[in-house]
Structures are given as C-alpha cells and as structure tokens.
Amino acid sequence: xxxxxxxxxxxxxxxxxxxxxxxxxxxSPLLPAHALLHQAEQxxxxxCDGLTAYxxxxxxxxLPETEAQVAAVLKACHRLGVPVVARGxxxxxxxGAMPHEAGLTLALAKFNRILSVEPLARTARVQCGVRNLAIxxxxxxxxxxxxxxxxxxxxxxxxxxxxxxxxxxxxLKYGLTLHxxxxxxxxxxxxxxxxxxxxxxDAPGLDLLALVVGSEGMLAVVTxxxxxxVPKPQLARCIMASFDDVRKAGDAVAAIIAAGIIPAGxxxxxxxxxxxxxxxxHAGYDLxxxxxxxxxxxxxxxxxxxxVAKMEAVLxxxxxxxxxxxxxxxxxxxxxxxxxxxxxxxxRISPDYMCMDSTIPRKHLATILLDIQQMExxxxxxxxxxxxxxDGNLHPLILFDANDPxxxxxxxxxxxxxxxxxVALGGTVTGEHGVGVEKxxxxxxxxxxxxxxxxxxxxxxxxxxxxxxxxxxxxxxSRCAEYGRMHVKRGLLAFPELERF
Amino acid sequence: xxFAELRQQLREARAxxxxxxxxxxxxxxxxxxxxxLSTLALNGVTAYEPSELFISVLAxxxxxxxxxxxxxxxxxxxFEPPRFGGEGTVGGMVAAGLSGPARAALGSxxxxxxxxxxxxxxxxxxxxxxxxxxxxxxFDVSRVLAGSMGQLGLITEVTLxxxxxxxxVVTLRFEFEQTPALTAMNRWGGEPLPIEASAWWDGALLLRxxxxxxxVEAATQKLGGDVIPPEMAGAFWLGLRDQxxxxxxxxxxxxxxxxxxxxxxxxSTAPELKLHGEQLIDWGGAQRWVVTPMxxxxxxxxxxxxxxxxxxxxxxxxxxxxxxxxxxxLAAIHRRLKASFDPNGVFxxxxxxxxx
Numbered sequence: 001x002x003x004x005x006x007x008x009x010x011x012x013x014x015x016x017x018x019x020x021x022x023x024x025x026x027x028s029p030l031l032p033a034h035a036l037l038h039q040a041e042q043x044x045x046x047x048c049d050g051l052t053a054y055x056x057x058x059x060x061x062x063l064p065e066t067e068a069q070v071a072a073v074l075k076a077c078h079r080l081g082v083p084v085v086a087r088g089x090x091x092x093x094x095x096g097a098m099p100h101e102a103g104l105t106l107a108l109a110k111f112n113r114i115l116s117v118e119p120l121a122r123t124a125r126v127q128c129g130v131r132n133l134a135i136x137x138x139x140x141x142x143x144x145x146x147x148x149x150x151x152x153x154x155x156x157x158x159x160x161x162x163x164x165x166x167x168x169x170x171x172l173k174y175g176l177t178l179h180x181x182x183x184x185x186x187x188x189x190x191x192x193x194x195x196x197x198x199x200x201x202d203a204p205g206l207d208l209l210a211l212v213v214g215s216e217g218m219l220a221v222v223t224x225x226x227x228x229x230v231p232k233p234q235l236a237r238c239i240m241a242s243f244d245d246v247r248k249a250g251d252a253v254a255a256i257i258a259a260g261i262i263p264a265g266x267x268x269x270x271x272x273x274x275x276x277x278x279x280x281x282h283a284g285y286d287l288x289x290x291x292x293x294x295x296x297x298x299x300x301x302x303x304x305x306x307x308v309a310k311m312e313a314v315l316x317x318x319x320x321x322x323x324x325x326x327x328x329x330x331x332x333x334x335x336x337x338x339x340x341x342x343x344x345x346x347x348r349i350s351p352d353y354m355c356m357d358s359t360i361p362r363k364h365l366a367t368i369l370l371d372i373q374q375m376e377x378x379x380x381x382x383x384x385x386x387x388x389x390x391d392g393n394l395h396p397l398i399l400f401d402a403n404d405p406x407x408x409x410x411x412x413x414x415x416x417x418x419x420x421x422x423v424a425l426g427g428t429v430t431g432e433h434g435v436g437v438e439k440x441x442x443x444x445x446x447x448x449x450x451x452x453x454x455x456x457x458x459x460x461x462x463x464x465x466x467x468x469x470x471x472x473x474x475x476x477x478s479r480c481a482e483y484g485r486m487h488v489k490r491g492l493l494a495f496p497e498l499e500r501f
Numbered sequence: 502x503x504f505a506e507l508r509q510q511l512r513e514a515r516a517x518x519x520x521x522x523x524x525x526x527x528x529x530x531x532x533x534x535x536x537x538l539s540t541l542a543l544n545g546v547t548a549y550e551p552s553e554l555f556i557s558v559l560a561x562x563x564x565x566x567x568x569x570x571x572x573x574x575x576x577x578x579x580f581e582p583p584r585f586g587g588e589g590t591v592g593g594m595v596a597a598g599l600s601g602p603a604r605a606a607l608g609s610x611x612x613x614x615x616x617x618x619x620x621x622x623x624x625x626x627x628x629x630x631x632x633x634x635x636x637x638x639x640f641d642v643s644r645v646l647a648g649s650m651g652q653l654g655l656i657t658e659v660t661l662x663x664x665x666x667x668x669x670v671v672t673l674r675f676e677f678e679q680t681p682a683l684t685a686m687n688r689w690g691g692e693p694l695p696i697e698a699s700a701w702w703d704g705a706l707l708l709r710x711x712x713x714x715x716x717v718e719a720a721t722q723k724l725g726g727d728v729i730p731p732e733m734a735g736a737f738w739l740g741l742r743d744q745x746x747x748x749x750x751x752x753x754x755x756x757x758x759x760x761x762x763x764x765x766x767x768x769s770t771a772p773e774l775k776l777h778g779e780q781l782i783d784w785g786g787a788q789r790w791v792v793t794p795m796x797x798x799x800x801x802x803x804x805x806x807x808x809x810x811x812x813x814x815x816x817x818x819x820x821x822x823x824x825x826x827x828x829x830x831l832a833a834i835h836r837r838l839k840a841s842f843d844p845n846g847v848f849x850x851x852x853x854x855x856x857x
Contacts, residue, residue, distance in 0.1 A: 120687045121770040144691060165637050176635065178644075179612050194830040200766040200809040201604065201787045202648075204825040205835055205853060207611055210644035214637050231693040258552040260575060260665035300693060302715030359633040361553050391634045431635035439638070446638055450625040454842070455640050461837035474639060 019102060020059050023082055027062060027104075030072040037061040046087065046105050050152070051095040053402075054437050058085065058099030065110045067193070067223055074221065075191035077104055083467045084189070086217045088129060088160035091152040093355065094436030096163060096216040096472055103467075108159055111223055114138050122229045123182060123199070128159030128222050132166075135227060144229035147174035150432070151340065158225050165214030167432035169265045169339075172390035173298075174230065176432075178213045186212075186222040189463045199226060211458070216434055217469040219462040233298035236264060237308055238332045241315045242289035242322040246270065249291035250366030252318035253389045256295065257362065259314050261307060265296035266390030267339050270369060273346075273384035273397070277338035280345035285338055286322055291369075293320075293389065294335055342386045342397070350382070350399035354411050358422035359431035362392045371421055372396055379414040381407065393431035394422070420445050420485070435473040443473075444480035448487045452477065504626070510538070511655060512624025514847045520651045522561055522590030526597045528815055530650050530823045531851040540592050543657055548632070551576055555615055555632045557660040560592025567591060571663055579607040579664040581698075584743050592656045598648025601742040602698035602709070605690075605769070605784035607664070610647050616660040617643035621653070622843040632660050645838075650852035653842040667697070667711035669718070672734030673726035675706045679773045679782070682706040686785045687770050694720045700741055700783040702748055709738060741783065748781045752792045753815065755779075761816040763800050765789040767809030774803055790814075797821035824853060 014022070020038060027036055037043055038060040047055040059082070064070045077084050083103030090097055099105045111127035114134065118124070119142035124135055132153040136145040149168035150156055156166070161177045162184060174180070183197035197209035212219050243249035249268060256263060269277070269285075269292045278285040285292060295315065297307040308325055315323055326332035338345070346353045360368055369385060376383050382399045396418055400411040419429045419442040429435070429442040443452065455474045460466065475483075511518070517535025527533055540561035548557040551574040558567055564584055571577050581601030582594045595617070600609040616630030630636060630643035646656055677685060682701040689696060695712030708724070710717045721728065729737070740746030752762045760778070769786035778793030793800065797813060798821075804811035810825035827835060832854075839846070839857050851857065 118770070119691060120684075121768055122687075122691050123768075142691065143693075165641070167635050171635065175608070175612065178641070179608060188830050188834075192830045194828065194834075196831075198766070198808070198810065199768040201784060202598075202609065202766050204810045204812070205827050205831065206653075206838065207598070207645050207648050208831070208834065208838075210611055210641055210647075214641050219640075231691055234693055254552040257554060260668070262665065299695075299713070300716050300719055302719045303695075303713040306713045306715045359635045361550075361632060363550070363553060388635070393633075393635045426631065427633055428631050428636040428638045430638050431633070432637060434637050435639065443638060448627075450623075451627045451629065452639075454621060454625070454627055455642065457841035458640055458642065458838065461841045462834055464837070 016059070023060055023080065023104065026076045026080060027060070027073060030076060031062060031064060031069055035063040035065060035069070037063070043105075046090075046099060046107065049087070049090040049092045049095060049097040051093055051098070051436065051438055054095045054098050056099045056101050058103055058105040059101070061105045061107055063107045063110055070106070070221065070223055071187055071191040071193065073104070073106065074187050074189065078190050078465070078467065081465065081467060083470050084221070085469050086159070086163075086221045088157035088163070089131070089155050091156040092160060092164060092434060092436065093357070094430070094434040094438040096434050096436035096469070097160075098437055100470060106221065108157075108223065111159070115224070117142065117229075119144065123226055124229055125224065125226045126158055127224055128162070129157045132156050132158060132161055139229045140232070143232050145232050146227050147180055147230050148177050158227065159222050162213055162222050162225060163215065163217045164432070164434045167388070167393070169267060169388060172266060173262050173264050178210060180228045181209070181213060181225060182228060183226040184209065184212060184222045185224040186220045188220055189465065189468045194220060196220070197226075216436065216473045218459055218473055219468065221468070233264070235301050235304050236296055236298040236332060237304050238265075238294055238296045238326045238335045239308065239311055239315065240324045240335045241293045241295065241320040242286040243291045243293070243319065244289065244321050245319075246291045246369045247366040248319040249293055250363070250369070252293060252315055252320065253365060254363050255314050255318050256311060259310060261310060261314070263295050263311065263390055264298040265294065266388075267294040268292070268365065268387040268389035269339060269342070270385040272382065273342060273386055274338070276345040276349050276384055277341055280348060281337045281341055283334045283338050289321065294339055339386060342384075342395070346384055346397045346399065350401070352402040353397045353399050354415055356394060356396045356398070356415050356418050357430050357433040358419050358427055359391065359393045360422050360425045360427035362389065364425045365389060365392065368394065368418075368421060368425065372418060375414055375417055379410040381410055381414055383414070388431070391431070392427065394418075416442065437472060440475040440479060441483045441485070443475050444483050445485050445487060449477055449480065452480065508620055508624040508626060511620050511622065515845055517847050517850050519849050520592070520596070520655050522593040523563065523588045525585040525588040526593055529597055530853060531855065532819055534850055535847070538655070540590060540655070543592070546570060547658060548660075551663075553632065554634075554663055555660055556663050557632065557658060558591045559658050560590060560656045562591050564589045564591055564594050572666075575666045576663045577666050578613065578661065580604055580610045580613050581742050582610060587743065591659060595647050595656055595659050596649060596651045602700060602738055602783050605699075605787055606697050611644050613662040614644055614647050614659060615662055617646050617656055618658040619646065619654045619656050622845055622848065626657070630660065634662060651849035652839060652853055652857055654848060669714040670709065670711045670731070671717050671721050672729040672737070673708045673710070673721065673724055674729050675708070675726045676704060677701065677706045678704060679780070682782070683770070683773065683786045689724070690769070690785050694724070698738065698783070699785050700781065702781040707737065709734070748779070748790070751779070752790070755792045756815045756817065759817065760792055760794045761797070762814045763791045763793065764812040764814045765791060765804045765809055766812070767804060767807055771807035771809060774807070776800065776803060801825055822855065827854070
C-alpha cells in the first residue's frame, strides 16, 4: 500500500524522437496507416479536451476501428511501458483526457455504432463513441430515453460519460450515469477483454462496475456499454419563481424536498447570471430578483398537475415574489433557455470565465452564495452563479481576462477558495466535471494522505504498472505535500465523542 | 475498546477476523471463518436531515431502528433491505449488498450509498464519498463496499440517500402463468406507470404502484386487476422483503431436507426457465428464486446461458461456491484489490470466494 506508481516510459534516457520511433515501429503493423498519427500537425488537435487552459501534445494518436486493434495497441503499449490516455469526444471540462507527453492518445471516436435497442428489456447496447443524445434519439420511437443529460449531450460520448460519471439537470430524480448503466465491456491495461457488470441488475463478486464508472480512464479502457432506458414522461411543466433574497431562495429549495417532492429539475440563478442570460436569450426573466428558481415536474398529466400545485404552494410560502407556471412546451423551453445558455451568455460579458463544479449540502446554498459575494470583493473579480440547486451542485462562473496574468492568478485563488469552502461545508470539490488535472490540488484538501494512498493502491490493483491515464484524478503524495494546504476533516466528526464501545 | 485500539487490532491481525453485527446474514455467502469482532457497540445515527435526503449511521445500528426513525419523517430506504428474522445491522446491510422488492424500480443499496467510513488492513481510518448525491472526487470507493461481504475492511459508518414515502400506494393482483407474467412485467416497465415492485408466484402476479395520488389512481384504472386490501398487500410485500413468506418458509424446509435455494439474477426478459422445483420471480423478472435439488453446475449453466448468474443462497453445503465464478481477468483484479485493502488477507476470508 501507498507504493508510488512507477513513472512509465519506454526506456529511461531515450529522447522524444527515439521514443516515438520505437512506438511507431510497434504500432504500425497493428493499425491501418491512416489510424496512426504522429506528425505534430496531426497530433496537435488532440492536445487538450474541453479544458483548454491545459495542453500537452501526445507522442502519438491511435484511432483504432476494431476491438482487436484496441487490444493489440494496448498489448504493445503495455510491453513498451507507454502510457495510454483514452479519449472520447474531448468535451470533458477537467482535463481528464489531456494527453501524456510520453504517451499514446487512444481516440475511440470510430466506435460510434448503436449495436441494439431492446424496447422490451429497456436497454441499449452501444459502442463507447456513441453520443449521449444519439442514444435517446434511437430509443425515442419506443417511448424510451437515456436519462442522464449532461449539458454537452449533443457532443459528448457515452464512453466519456462512463469515465466521468456524468450528471445533468435531471439527476436528482433519475440518477447519475452509474445508476443508468448495467454493463461495460472493455480492456485491461494489458489488453485483455473484460466485462464489468452484467445485463442483469447485478454481477457476481465485488461491484467493480461502480469503481470503473467515474474512474476517468484510470482503471480500464471501455469500448462498449449497455445502458438502461426509461419511459419518456408524457408531460413536463416548469415553474419559474423569483426571490428578493438569496436566503429565501435557498430555504425554498430545502422546503420543496422537505415536502416530500423530488422535482425532475431544480435550478437556481443569481442576479448577475440572470442579467447576463436575459441579455442573451430575452426570455423575460425577472431582472429585479436576487435569485430565480426553475422547478420542473414531469410524469403523467394527473401527476404533474398535483405536483405543480404542491410546488407552487411551497414556493409561495417560502416568499416567492413572482411565480409563473409554463403553459405549454414552448414556454417551458423558453424558461429553460437562459439556464441552458448560462455559459455562452457569460462568454459575452467577459473575455474569459472559469467554471467551478463543487457540491454542498442544499441547506448551505445561501451561505456559499453570500461567501462568494465576499470573495468577489477580496479578489476583485465578478462571479455569476448557476446551481443545480436540487442536488447542491454549484457552477460559479468566475469572470476574468486571461491576457492579464494577475487576473488569472486571482481567478485561480478565487476558485480554490470556493472549493475549500465547499469541502468545509461538508461538500465535495467536484460534482460532475471530474478531477482530471484541474482539481488535483483540491483533492489534497478533500482527502487525507491515507485515503489518497488507498485510492492509488486501488488503481494499482487494476493497472499494476500505472500506465493508464497516469497523473490524473488522484494526486501523488508528494504533490499534496508541495501544495501544502491542510486536509479538511470530513465525515469523521462523529468519533471524538465516541470514546469507548 | 476505543477506536485507537480497534485500529491497532485490525492492523496487527495475522489470523482471520470475522466482522459481525446481529448475525442475521451468517447463512449468506461462504462459510464463516475466524475470530468474531462485533460492531454492535458502534450504535447510533450520527447525522440525519430529512430535507438533505441523507442519513449517516454507525455500522452496528439495527436497520429496524433506523427505518423507524425515517418513517417518523415520512421517509424510507427505497431499496427495501431484507431483514432476516426481522434483524440486521446497517453495516451488514451494506456489506451483504442485498436489496428488496423495489430494487428494480428504485435502485439497490449500492445506488443509495453516498459515503462510508472504514478501517483497512493498515489500521487506517478512511472516509470515502460524502453526504451529497453528486460527487465525482476520486474513485467511488464507498460503493465497492456494498456487497463486499466485509472482505475489504471494517465498515464503521455509512451515509445513505433516503427518499420520501409515496403519497399513495396500491397493490394489484392478476392471474397469469409465468411466461405471460414475464411479458406483462416487462411491457408495463416500458410505460410511464408508477410501478414500484412486482412479483409472481404460483399463478399470481402482484404489482405495487406508488407515487402521487393522481398517478396511482390513473394507473389503477388503466391496468385493471384486483385491488388487494392494504393490510393484506402490506403483509405480502413485507414477507417477500424479509423472506418470511410462504415461499421462503417452504424453501428453508426444503433446504433442511437437502435441496438448495438459488437466487438467479437475469436480464428481466430472460424466458421462463424450465428448472425442476418451485420458482418465485420479482424485480420485474430480473430476480428469480429457485428451490431445487438440481446439480449446482446445471443451475449456474442455465443462468449463464440467458446472460445472468446464480447465487447459492441457502444450502446445507456451500462447497460449490456461494457466488458464480469470475472470468480470469476479473479474478486477478479481485485478488489484487483485496490485497490493496487487506494485505494480510485476514478480513472475512472466503465470504465472497474461497481464494479471497
């Protein structure tokens, strides 16, 4: 345990060109010529994912077309000790698919076939490169859909969703990727075919599927996925409620849950964000409100009518200054249009923005919003906020100008303080975007050295040589020592008073 | 003993230890080995906020006590953990990973597990996950503890998602033979109906609807069938959940006479299995209980053939292995994973697999 992962590479001492020659010589016989890229102009497009601030050109990029090629490439890389970074659509926001400088990027975009849709069993078997939304489109004819809907769902691939355990706006009611996947097929780092989970609801042995989902490509390479499909709700209606105080809006969120309601979606925007999106989409948002809640109900028409009436009553009692229920689908989509365009709208009011992704207990929503207002003054930067309020997942967008190094530095400190504050409030540094390379330092704050040591040992159980996407998600012990911030204790508070048992 | 001593005991153990709560699931999995180490002193709810939809509980707390507290706030564990003999601790509930009738519709114990505190073989007290639903910081270590049978370490505290009780519940009964019952369960599962649980035994299919009043009423109208009086229906689902109903009582008698009780976990659309012996189906067709004197290999083969697996649930002799064997790469990962948590190989050895 706590053994440091070996720093992989072909042969210590070889320069980049020699490593590249060795890798190309090993892979060329395994792939068609067009499926192996190693010229700088070919590999540069792969140097980052959705987190463009961090870039690294890989040694080479392989674009396998068959599972046999994936297995052969993995075997060759394993033999040479070359790191492998699997990549889907490259929409990730934390740098999880950022290449390794001495490694191969395994781009799985060609695995883009929907293999089967089983309406009676309510499952779909798809290759890893299939887009999230394409699954729902293929299932629509049967009145079914795939529930997790990250906002990148038009472009992101199901393989990437597995790697990140992606969420979306409906996961309070419908769960995360983990809750909607039955089985994945893929390859171990040694290139051996392996299946985690099963077409049944559970599989024998340890629940390794639960580990592989959300493991950011560090434990195995996934090539095929069986997802669950669920019946499409007949109707959805959305309530848009305004509040003159963020504390009242935060309390309204808790009151809805306390009333025994699990909304299909429950989102919050603060005043600066509302102003930015209204200017962008002209949806008629209340610009006077300190916070706006969007609260959605879905199901049968009878169910929705009953739930909307309950939700409205709770929101009114919580002090909503305005409450509007969507009358039809067009109006519902209009209510959502601002929320869905929060990122591009922020892009219009600032040269750059940095999106945070922590989760906190719902009851602290107002606390953190007020804290963030103080931090705006402290760092001299503006911040607009959208929250998946129903599950306490925050997306503060810190506005800055990356051309000003001082602003960039203040922005990073601002972001780190939001994450540390989230951990201190009992939350987590990432709710759905993943750790990748972006939040490695914050992991030192959330987990103790022993906890990180156990996670690294767990990785070694799947990947003894440590060549699958090395350096992501779990920071090394030395990195945390250098970062020098205290680990914030969570979860263990119950024990001090428990002296004897 | 205090916490430091407990950690020391786990760190220094060189002979098998078996973690035990109320012992209600001693029959489950591989045979017991080692010196018992009780969790019962770890008793109590450490955090519960109904509006946050989670509860944190020490491992030795009886499930019954926790569920009584949740019921006072009109909440529940939606995965309906079985309580054998009415008993069981929260630690054992998570370690065994078993879920009740609502599992197919509402999720498993693993799906509801948000966080866990554990002690590993190095005697380290580790906290994974947390209290929030959306959390992707690091590997999801707490969830692999669900169903681990205590083989990775001692679970000391868990945090679970809790859900509101449905506003309305109705149970419907239909007369169906097995094959049409399987078809009906799967067909209805694909429609927007508030089905929480379904079970078939001996020519009768029972459906439990739960949700908003209006939704349950509309579904009752649409589906037809006989409405079962609430007390009778409640007793049925409770008996199924805790395995105290007629089928399971009969199964225990048959097991005493040398038969075996199997839990077959299958794709819900797997066809009717022509196995010798009594069958009860729940989870919308995805779980099939079989009492049979058939050879273990034949039962395992029948399950594997339709894409599932068979667990030897109750038997006088568990030597055929409680759980279906693993593929070579999965077995290798299991061994290394076990060693990464428990390098001395002393925690609950053999409860999942003989070599683990």
